[in-house]
Structure formats: structure tokens, C-alpha cells
Amino acid sequence: MAVVKELIRTEENGSISFGNYELAQKSKLSDYQHQGDMYKVKTFQEITKLERNGMFVYESVPGTSVFNLEQDGDLMSFQVEGPEDAQITVEMEADTEYRIFIDGMDTGKVKTNLGGKLSFSAELGNAAIVEVKIEKC
Secondary structure, three states: OOOOOOOEEEOOOOOEEEOOOOOOOOEEEEEEEEOOEEEEEEEEOOEEEEEEOOEEEEEEEOOOEEEEEEEOOOEEEEEEEOOOOEEEEEEOOOOOEEEEEEOOEEEEEEEOOOOOEEEEEEOOOOOOOEEEEEEEO
């Protein structure tokens, strides 16, 4: 399994990768600059959380590693891996319907709450990396 040893990094394609679920103790990195935004990551075995400019972006319980996260107004995509199944919450547009695809499988439509949070489960483990794509309907 691969983790992001430096906690957060910019990939060659302009996306970001973050999270290290192998850590026994909580670690964090603040003030990481990427495309004009400031990111903060907190990660360890129990949780991985990402904020952009002080606002929530991603959280998983237990901790995960996220690769190639890209987001615009209508789409969020990333690959995620972890040692066991995870509950993932992401920030999208408030009170809006999205379609979630996990490894290319359409899991259906989900409507965000008034705060814009969208939650779903991902079956992880066995060193598998799972592709996630969230599209605005």
C-alpha cells in the first residue's frame, strides 16, 4: 500500500495527494500552498481531514490516503486507499444533487445538506485503490 509520507503534495498533473493512514499519532501540516489556496491536512490511523482556506474539503474515518484530488464546481475526483472500509465526507455545493461513481459503478444520486456535506462509504482494504468521481446532476 502507498501513503503520502510528506502528508500532502502536488502531483505533476496539478492535482494534490494527501493522507497517511499508517501513522499511530496524529500529524498535521498547515499553510501548504497550491494554486493560490492554503491547505491544511490532519491525518493518522483514525481520521484524515483536509481543509482549503480554512474551509472543510474532505474527511475519512478511519484515516485514508487520497491521490490526485481534483475539484471544480461540478466535479470532484480522486483515488483513495486505506486498510479498511471508510466513511468519507466531502464538501460540495449546498442543497444540490450529485451522482457518485466508485470504480466506475454508479452508486446513485445523493443530495447534499444545507452545509454542502456529502457522505458515502467506500469498500477499501486488500491494498486496493478505489476511484471516486462525484458529478453534479
